[in-house]
Amino acid sequence: MSGITRRTLLQMGAQSLGIIGAGACLGRLSRLYAAVPPADDYKALVCLFMLGGNDGNNLVVPVKTDAQAYKDYFAVRGETLGLAQKALGVIPASNGKDAYGLHPQLGPLRALYDRGKLAIVANVGTLVKPITKAEYQQGGPVPLNLFSHSDQQQQWQMATIPGAAHNGWAGRAADIISARNAPSTFPVGVSTAGNSLFLTSEQPQVSLINGSLGLDGSDGSPAANARDAAFQQILKFQTGMSLIQKANRVAADGLDAAKELNAALSLGAAPKRAFPDSKLGQQLQQVAGIINVRKNLGVNRQIFYVALGDFDTHSDAMPRQDALLGEVAAAMSAFYDAAAEMGLEKRVLTFTESEFGRTLQPSSGAGSDHAWGSHHMVMGGAVKAADIYGTFPVLGLQGPDDVTGRGVWLPSISLDQYGATLASWFGVADDSLTKVFPNLTNFTPRKLTFV
Amino acid sequence: MTAWSCVAFGLLIAQAAATDAPVTVSPAKANVRSGGTRKFFAQSEGLNPKIEWQVNGVKGGSPSSGTIDADGTFTAPAVPPTNNQIEIEAVSVANPAVRGKASVILLNPMPSIASVDPPNLTYGGAAITINGSGFLSGSQVQMDGATLGAKFVSNTQLKVTATVGPTPGGRVAFTVFNPDPGSDTSPPAVVAVGPAHPKVEFLGAARFLEQASWGPDAESIAHLQDVGFEAWLAEQFAAPPTLYKDSTSSADNLTDQQSEFFVHATMGADQLRQRIAFALSQIFVVSGLKTGQPRQMVPYQNMLLRDAFGSYGSLLRDVTLSPTMGVYLDLVNDDKGDPKLGTSPNENYARELMQLFSIGTVGLNPDGSETGKVTYNQRTITDVARALTGWTYPGKAIPQGHNPENYFGPMVAVEANHDEQNKVIVGRVALPAGQSADLDLNDVLHALATHPNTAPFISLRLIQHLVTSDPSPDYLRRVSQVFTSSNGDLKAVVTQILMDPEARRGDDAKDSPAAKEGHWREPVLSVIAMLRELHASVRADNRLERFPTNLGQRVFYPASVFNDYSPLYRTSTGLLAPEFDLLSSGTALMRANVVRNLVEKGLNGDAQFDISPFVALAGSPADLVDAVGQAFLYGRLPATLKPEIVTAISTTHDYNLRVRHAIYLVASSALYQVEH
Secondary structure, three states, rough: OOOOOOHHHHHHHHHHHHHOOOOOOOOHHHHHHHHOOOOOOEEEEEEEEEOOOHHHOOEEEEEOOOOOOOOHHHHHHHHHHHHHHHOEEEEOOOOOOOOEEEEHHHHHHHHHOOOEEEEEEEEEEOOOOOOOHHHHHOOOOOOOOOOOOOHHHHHHHHHOOOOOOOOHHHHHHHHHHHHHOOOOOOOOOOOOOOOOOHHHOOOOEOOOOOOOOOOOOOOOOOHHHHHHHHHHHHHHOOOOOOOHHHHHHHHHHHHHHHHHHHHHHHHHOOOOOOOOOOOOHOOOOOOOOHHHOOOHHHOEEEEEEEEEEEOOOOOOOHHHHHHHHHHHHHHHHHHHHHHOOOOOOOOOEEEEOOOOOOOOOOOOOOOOOOOOEEEEEEEEEEOOOOOOOOOOOOOOOOOOOOOOOOOOOOOOOOOHHHHHHHHHOOOOOOHHHHHOHHHHHHOOOOOOOOO | OOOHHHHHHHOOOOEOOEEEEEEEEEEEEEEOOOOOOEEEEEEEEOOOEEEEEEEEEEEEOOOOOOOOOOOOOOEEEOOOOOOOOHHHHHHEEOOOOEEEEEEEEEEEEOOOEEEEEEEEOOEEEEEEEEEEEEOOOEEEEEEEOOOEEOEEEEOOEEEEEEEEEOOHHEEEEEEEOOOOOOOEEEEEEEEEEEEOOOOOOOOHHHHHHHHHOOOOOHHHHHHHHHHHHHHHHHHHHHHOOOOOOOOOOOOOOHHHHHHHHHHHHOOOOOOHHHHHHHHHHHHOOOOOOOOOOHHHHHHHHHHHHHOOEEEEHHHHHHHHHHHHHHHOOOOOOOOOOOOOOEOOOOOHHHHHHHOOOOOOOOEEEOOOEEEEOOOOOOOOOOHHHHHOOOOEOOOOOOOOOOOOOOOOOOOOOOOHOOOOEEEEEHHHHHEEOOOOHHHHHHHHHHHOOOOOOHHHHHHHHHHHHOOOOOOHHHHHHHHHHHHHHOOHHHHHHHEEOOOOOOOHHHOOOOOOOOOOOOEEEOOOHHHHHHHHHHOEOOOOOOOOOOOHOOOOOOEEEEOOOOOOOOOOOEEEOOOEEEHHOOOOHHHHHHHHHHHHHHHHHHHOOOOEEOOOOHHHHOOOHHHHHHHHHHHHHHHOOOOOHHHHHHHHHHHOHHHHHHHHHHHHHHOOOOOOOEEE
């Protein structure tokens, strides 16, 4: 990113101190960073969860395709919720046959699309098995509590079947892949957004708070050392009470991970790439900082979870989504550039999740309500070609893809297919994919072609 | 003994002196404790004369000023004389003019306590006998470092009257102070204190207050022990609400209200009401992320405080018609579908009203088990959304349009904006066409308040907030039954939750707790409970919300209507544990850091508390750890952990540091952080 003032750079440095460690200083950054050679077998998956249900109908809009045109979209959305055609960032698809428009705030991501580094996957949603509109309307099998935030967030993060263990699909992928990090014991999963169901599994996950992890420093006196030793001893105490044991285990795992992470970070430094000063920008900066010290951590495979809230735009949707997608685009493109600077643009794959899309029909209050299938983005040098993958829904109330009459799309691609494609790229073998996505056996093809 | 005399002692030898050469006595100056001895030497440069020893001119000394034997060994009297500076002289027997002298200061004895009678004290005034040694008429008895005075009985006995009150740790330390000369304080003798005729044992009272208040402190435990559970509940139900100051501010920050929150919770008298209102605020969620102006948040929080002991039905109505909730979940100015604009009624409130505020998505039996049926579908939501159209901001009754923004009072209906078509709502209840907004609203709220799901749904959440994360089906059934039979009287429901045998199991230390019992203190509760254990006061302009925010819970700003953690969150082993939704490697360690800040910096100076009762015990690390264990774990610190902590704090002789480290280790432990 050009045009960074020295002042901005200093602000970045101050913000990232937590992750760099107290010993780092700006003068060291580029020197240490340049010393990291390209990884041989490193891959990272980065999940960006848009909490609340992103309005995919305004993420990408058909401008002129075989099936439909911009006017079909605007006929339903109107001035209340419709983006102006001239504001859209037009992108070609299907070898130039079709034209779509990206949300006006996605400029930096449109640039990545133009360079072939971004794919759009159309109408992805949670499904038990393929289902037709008629079958849906007759009560055919669908995931429990469609349209409910909590249930669908869980399903997007867990991709589970009833009765299965309470863990996430990335956690299960981490369990399968963690041997590739041996002998490093640093956890595969790292969250910058609190405890993440997505990463939950048999093994611990690392969760950063404001970019850092660990106990406050000690003055090194014998009394402080004795206190800290006793703290660790107390964590080992067995009470027979489940919640106490569980809390102790999380803290003990956290202490182990903190020791490794802080040692690694003290040897490395944050990438020099400037990130936007936003919630998501800071989170992705922290992710870049950890990827940058992957060799010190001794890891070959990592999965990151970052999240941004407030996508539940029931009212005042237009200005709210403007701000949100602006933040997403700026942070994602900065992150792409940071990975590229580390020589890892083909080894870091970023993708979006969100619990559901939103109704095409506006609601009272200039917003929209909970819906189902929605469009998602995959970013990285590993993307096969910039395109719209999957089948775009027909934008019309009561149309062939609308299951409720308000513009609620029956997904054409299941979360399982979307996720399995990502997990497969990450290194989960074909015969293990159903351990990660137990519903995958119901879908053909099991993997898509976007990477 | 001074350093000088130590050195001199080793160097001097008694030797012959010239007959008329002067005699030198060494040491020339000395301090001798009462009852102690000290040997003196005489030296002369001349021939060694035969020496006679005198004290204050008396050969061999006297009982009042001390005695000295032929080889120069001086024995101080049991009590120093009024003039405690004496002279010891070595006098030549042959020539009394040849003599030398030393100046000796007699010091008071070192006091020591052997026993305190009675060995356990009860609250109130008490006559106390201190037995021990080294006591003087000027001795003073101190309790936790404060001087009580004393009546001198003998060198081995003092009497004192003391007024004993509740104290953190339930222990007081007695010491005896002897004044100058040679003033010194005895090691502490630790005595347990408690009420004389407790209606509730200490552990039971403390556990109850963990569930029913923002945390026990010594005084509230003593009070509950004194009056019993029922009287305590009656007091709390009658206590007037501590409300937030009214505000018309439309500034987009709730800084003042956050400060007030911590003041009310930490120091307010209406503890139960504050606690219930906070639980309700996490069920009927609004968030400052969208309604972050004081004029929006203050009326809403005050409404929850006022409704905390009312009926669920009226609470649900107040929540639904709150303009703040109206903004948060888009019910305000939510008009019937407009064919021209192509809009439908907003589904946001209709959905969350059913999913989160009343019945949930799946059918429930009274014990919380699932019936296997769903409670509503998308069509129900659409119809309920239509039934709830037509409400605008409080203000004038208007035939059409919307009232201007206003958060004072309930929303009002505008019939022209209400969808008059017929609807089929939850429970397949049919609402005929042509009903007014108010009639439709009443029918919806009635259907929800009386739905069989509502009792177990709301009861589970309240149990989880107050007592335990994963209640047994029987416990939940008993509470559900009270909910139903009392028509959702929250006083009755809360009473059943707190008085249920499952809540009270564990009050007797001899019962081992069930493996799945308890709940992890949510961040806000954790911070406030620790402050209360220490009987802290907090600054009116405190910024305490920073601490729970770093732990994943920001007061007044839940991440979404689903709150910061889910009541249905389960650990990987399948245990319901809502607060564990917030427990990560990061927050687990951050929590310990918050405890560090508490003991080292008083939460950045926002909290003031007095650790002197603990410091008074710190001379005896084992007693200190017992007191901290009593204050935070109510006597349940496992015997195997005590030595770890005693060893750790014994590495320093700084008593304040001992106290800080002991509190840190106990309060940061999962034994404390998991309320049980």
